[in-house]
Amino acid sequence: MAADLGMIMIGAGIAVGLTGLGAGLAEKDVGAAAVGAITEDVGLFGKAMVLMVLPETIVIFGLVIAILGVFVLPNM
Amino acid sequence: MFGRKGKKGNYAYTVARVKAKKSQLMGDDAYQKMLMMSLPEISRFISETGYSKEITSMTGKFTGINLIEHATYANMASVFTSILDSATGELKDTLAADLERWDIWNLKIILRGKSFGIDLDSIREDLVPAGVLDAEDLEKLMSLDVDDDIIANYGRMTGVSIPQSVVAEYKAQGNLAPIEDFLDKHHFERLLATIDSRSRPTRLYQEFIRKIIDTINLETILKLKLEGIHGEPVMKYIISGGKDIDKKLATQLANAETIAEAENDLAQLDMYEFIKDALGKDTHSLKDIVAGLRRYKMKEASTFSHLYPLSIIPIIDYMLHKENEVNNIRIVARGIDAGLDKEIIKGLLVI
Numbered sequence: 001m002a003a004d005l006g007m008i009m010i011g012a013g014i015a016v017g018l019t020g021l022g023a024g025l026a027e028k029d030v031g032a033a034a035v036g037a038i039t040e041d042v043g044l045f046g047k048a049m050v051l052m053v054l055p056e057t058i059v060i061f062g063l064v065i066a067i068l069g070v071f072v073l074p075n076m
Numbered sequence: 077m078f079g080r081k082g083k084k085g086n087y088a089y090t091v092a093r094v095k096a097k098k099s100q101l102m103g104d105d106a107y108q109k110m111l112m113m114s115l116p117e118i119s120r121f122i123s124e125t126g127y128s129k130e131i132t133s134m135t136g137k138f139t140g141i142n143l144i145e146h147a148t149y150a151n152m153a154s155v156f157t158s159i160l161d162s163a164t165g166e167l168k169d170t171l172a173a174d175l176e177r178w179d180i181w182n183l184k185i186i187l188r189g190k191s192f193g194i195d196l197d198s199i200r201e202d203l204v205p206a207g208v209l210d211a212e213d214l215e216k217l218m219s220l221d222v223d224d225d226i227i228a229n230y231g232r233m234t235g236v237s238i239p240q241s242v243v244a245e246y247k248a249q250g251n252l253a254p255i256e257d258f259l260d261k262h263h264f265e266r267l268l269a270t271i272d273s274r275s276r277p278t279r280l281y282q283e284f285i286r287k288i289i290d291t292i293n294l295e296t297i298l299k300l301k302l303e304g305i306h307g308e309p310v311m312k313y314i315i316s317g318g319k320d321i322d323k324k325l326a327t328q329l330a331n332a333e334t335i336a337e338a339e340n341d342l343a344q345l346d347m348y349e350f351i352k353d354a355l356g357k358d359t360h361s362l363k364d365i366v367a368g369l370r371r372y373k374m375k376e377a378s379t380f381s382h383l384y385p386l387s388i389i390p391i392i393d394y395m396l397h398k399e400n401e402v403n404n405i406r407i408v409a410r411g412i413d414a415g416l417d418k419e420i421i422k423g424l425l426v427i
Contacts, residue, residue, distance in 0.1 A: 029386075033092035036162075040096035 085167025
């Protein structure tokens with residue numbers, strides 16, 4: 001049982017970790033572009049901010065999987 | 077994967093920056109407004125649309141048309157330099173190779189100015205320190221009186237040495253054509269050699285540059301044809317590496333004695349749509365042909381920039397549009413200064 005729980009925790013960690021890396025890669029270019037656009041026109045801050053946080057959704061998917069794994073799987 | 081950015085360059089940042097800059101360029105209505113203004117009003121108007129720093133810093137030194145001419149080129153140079161400064165890696169190298177054309181432009185202006193005995197202030201008016209040579213280097217070149225010294229110093233500063241045979245030809249002929257021709261050909265050869273065509277965006281850029289070479293070659297052929305020059309003497313000025321106008325087509329176009337004779341060959345080219353009205357007129361107007369080719373270049377740059385957004389082409393596209401804006405402002409200002417009719421000035425604009 002303890003070994004199963006350990007595997008679930010590792011799975012949850014991988015899900016959050018890999019999606020975090022994915023989001024980071026996506027945000028690298030979006031962030032650079034956002035800063036570039038804001039440098040020229042501060043009025044673009046709102047739009048740039050929205051585009052900047054869009055890749056964060058990838059982490060949320062990972063987080064959902066991790067939460068399901070940690071809280072739902074042990075009770076099944 | 078993570079080291080890619082440093083090597084390739086910061087395309088996302090630079091392209092987003094120039095896209096934001098491009099959205100701030102003047103539109104058709106701004107030129108219409110300027111046509112109704114006097115020179116001081118134009119100075120005030122452009123200072124509200126991105127030229128404020130230059131207008132403010134030069135107001136004490138210049139007035140009227142001189143202020144507008146100095147400020148617009150100074151602004152263009154500072155914008156291009158700031159783009160180059162913010163670029164990194166391969167992008168910076170390619171941009172620097174492209175901006176080398178402004179060094180050539182500046183050398184041509186200085187040599188032409190000196191050979192016609194024009195005063196330094198008037199020469200300074202047309203200089204654009206956007207390449208390797210900054211304003212200080214250009215002042216040094218302008219302070220030299222002998223052409224040989226200017227050419228030798230230019231070679232030392234830029235690393236582009238003009239062969240002795242070309243300089244000798246210039247001295248024998250007494251006109252600058254051999255030097256100008258050498259510099260243009262050398263620039264495009266070096267630019268094409270700089271582009272690594274292994275990836276799709278750089279291949280597209282190479283294709284775009286080859287199209288630019290086509291427009292320059294066609295402009296040369298048509299200019300000389302209007303002067304009554306055709307055949308072999310024209311081929312001497314053709315830059316190799318064009319995309320649609322290869323050596324065979326260039327020879328055919330050059331050999332045609334009149335523009336009407338060359339029209340069938342011209343009709344095969346993409347750029348024909350943009351110049352056919354100018355060619356269709358009874359009296360072929362060089363300014364209409366040049367304006368048509370400029371429109372074609374800008375349209376091609378916009379098209380290519382959409383094919384691969386994270387490449388150098390959106391930046392080149394912006395630079396062409398900025399250059400066009402500056403040219404248009406100068407045309408309006410000069411036209412108003414000379415008291416030209418509004419309709420004539422409007423006809424000279426490339427919008």
